[in-house]
Amino acid sequence: MLQLFLAISAFSALIVAAISRQHHLAVLTLRQSERSLLELIETVPALLWRLAPDGEPIFFNKHMIDFLGLGVTDCEKPGMNRLAATIQTVVHPDDRAGLGDALNASLKTGERFFQRSRMRRADGVYRWIESRAEPMRDWDGVIIQWYGVSVDIDDEVRAQKALQESERQLQQIIDAVPANIWSWTPAGEMSYVSKRYLDYLGLTDANPEDFERVAQALVHPDDIPEVQRTTATCLQTGEAFVMRYRRREKNGSYRWMEGRCEPLRDRDGTIAQWYGVSLDVDDQVQSREELRVAQDNLARASQAASLAELSASIAHEVAQPLAAVVSSSDACRHWLLAEPPNIERAQKTLERILQSANSAVEVVSRIRALFKHSEETRNLAPLGRVISEARDLMAEDASRRSVYMDVEVASDLPLVAFDRVQIQQVLINLIRNAVDAMDTMMSDKVLKVRVHRMEHAIQVEISDRGRGIEVPDRIFEPFFTTKRQGMGMGLAICRSIVESHGGKIWAQKNEPQGAILVFTLPIEPDSSHEPTG
Ligand code: ADP
Numbered sequence: 001m002l003q004l005f006l007a008i009s010a011f012s013a014l015i016v017a018a019i020s021r022q023h024h025l026a027v028l029t030l031r032q033s034e035r036s037l038l039e040l041i042e043t044v045p046a047l048l049w050r051l052a053p054d055g056e057p058i059f060f061n062k063h064m065i066d067f068l069g070l071g072v073t074d075c076e077k078p079g080m081n082r083l084a085a086t087i088q089t090v091v092h093p094d095d096r097a098g099l100g101d102a103l104n105a106s107l108k109t110g111e112r113f114f115q116r117s118r119m120r121r122a123d124g125v126y127r128w129i130e131s132r133a134e135p136m137r138d139w140d141g142v143i144i145q146w147y148g149v150s151v152d153i154d155d156e157v158r159a160q161k162a163l164q165e166s167e168r169q170l171q172q173i174i175d176a177v178p179a180n181i182w183s184w185t186p187a188g189e190m191s192y193v194s195k196r197y198l199d200y201l202g203l204t205d206a207n208p209e210d211f212e213r214v215a216q217a218l219v220h221p222d223d224i225p226e227v228q229r230t231t232a233t234c235l236q237t238g239e240a241f242v243m244r245y246r247r248r249e250k251n252g253s254y255r256w257m258e259g260r261c262e263p264l265r266d267r268d269g270t271i272a273q274w275y276g277v278s279l280d281v282d283d284q285v286q287s288r289e290e291l292r293v294a295q296d297n298l299a300r301a302s303q304a305a306s307l308a309e310l311s312a313s314i315a316h317e318v319a320q321p322l323a324a325v326v327s328s329s330d331a332c333r334h335w336l337l338a339e340p341p342n343i344e345r346a347q348k349t350l351e352r353i354l355q356s357a358n359s360a361v362e363v364v365s366r367i368r369a370l371f372k373h374s375e376e377t378r379n380l381a382p383l384g385r386v387i388s389e390a391r392d393l394m395a396e397d398a399s400r401r402s403v404y405m406d407v408e409v410a411s412d413l414p415l416v417a418f419d420r421v422q423i424q425q426v427l428i429n430l431i432r433n434a435v436d437a438m439d440t441m442m443s444d445k446v447l448k449v450r451v452h453r454m455e456h457a458i459q460v461e462i463s464d465r466g467r468g469i470e471v472p473d474r475i476f477e478p479f480f481t482t483k484r485q486g487m488g489m490g491l492a493i494c495r496s497i498v499e500s501h502g503g504k505i506w507a508q509k510n511e512p513q514g515a516i517l518v519f520t521l522p523i524e525p526d527s528s529h530e531p532t533g
Helices: 002-043 062-068 082-090 093-109 154-176 195-201 208-217 224-237 282-337 343-371 383-400 420-437 490-500
Strands: 047-051 057-060 113-120 126-137 143-152 180-184 190-193 241-248 254-265 271-280 379-381 404-409 416-418 446-453 457-463 505-509 515-522
Touching: 047 062, 047 126, 057 062, 057 082, 062 113, 082 093, 082 113, 093 113, 093 126, 113 143, 126 154, 154 195, 180 195, 190 195, 190 208, 195 208, 224 241, 224 254, 254 282, 282 343, 379 383, 383 404, 383 416, 383 420, 383 446, 383 457, 416 420, 416 515, 420 446, 420 457, 420 490, 420 515, 490 505, 490 515
Parallel strands: 404 446
Antiparallel strands: 047 057, 047 143, 113 126, 126 143, 180 190, 180 271, 241 254, 254 271, 379 416, 446 457, 457 515, 505 515
16 A cells, blocks of 8 residues: 555656656747747847837837937937827938828727838938838737837838939930930830820820821821831831821921831840831921022023023024125125126125035034034943943932932943943933932832843833823923923933934833833944953
């Protein structure tokens, strides 16, 4: 019995010892976890704080104390609770009311607290701080504490403000630039329209559908197909574009605009955005046109002046012998009617008449020779070289009038006999007419010169994409012109030159539009080939 009692006691003692060791262990573990929690609270790089249910600050972690330079009990002010005193001490005067109101609302309703405000750091500098707090409730849902965390977001806020400021400045620049600016998505949908452009279109926002409708309605009907084609090509190929078109103003008149658009690509070369600008270039276009007209007038005036000069000198040269013929004839009649007739004197006068008439004939044939070069000035020469010279002479005029010259000369051409100056004159006349014919076109101004060998002749073709020939039967007639300032002599002279070379000249239709002026120069039976290159 005693043995049993002893055994039970020993066992009980063992159990008690074990329980008390376990209790001790549990307390130890709890303390340890409390300590590590405290360590965590003190080391986490955030400002942590705790408030009583009525808002009284009861705990600041070490970071918070270091940041503010104040402990939780350091803000006491007479006649003020500790929360109000703390707010007064640390929050920027402009943000105090906002923070106080938000906090009081949370304390009253138990809803989560969130606020951004400037707080004074220990060194007196105010920094933007973002604060949040959540209530902790007991089993019955009664708030027993508020746990809060504050994060210094000053750098972020400043960066954001700087960004906003630079965006604002950029916007100001965009609005001030005297041009309409827009951007498209890679698929060509409007993504931005500058305010100036919107104001011009009378729109309040950049709704892509409204924009397309309103902007397109202002383009000159003749220019719409070209504008559509250019934009479609640029979206398809990813290439920048520059185009000119006419746009209707509020007063109903049209002005020339220049639209430019370029893609912005990312690192892989994929288009991220299109940026475009359209500028009013009407004054520039008008002054270029005025310059062109002035140059044309000058050229015509000098042509007319030299023609007038030439006519005056011809008249003078022919008038002199003719006057001599008239006066000598008068004298001759006088000697013949005399009683008796003075045959000897009459014969002498007749000789003078003959001399004067001959010198008139000579003047006329000299003038004819001037216009109709004799065969002696014709040499066997490569035609390709004259074509290049004519192209170079016309290049400036063509590019000024936005005409692209495409010249192709076959490499197997034989040498032909021709007067270099005259054939150059033919080429220049035909090229100038082709450029004139495309003057009213907006784009696609292509002038082609093709030279190839036919069986018995070399054939030169000058084609354009202009309106085409309106009166084909009459264009080679002297003085026929449809141009306001034309003389109508160009094609007549071309025909006489080509025909005097044994060639032919004619006009035909170009497809789908425009004209082709063709002339041939006969190949000498034994002529050798042009040197290539
Ligand atoms: P001008 O150029 O002074 O009018 P031309 O004899 O060179 O004199 O031309 C006569 C007319 O022929 C022109 O006014 C024009 O009507 C017509 N013409 C000539 N070339 C072309 C062309 N490439 N396309 C359309 N019409 C043309």
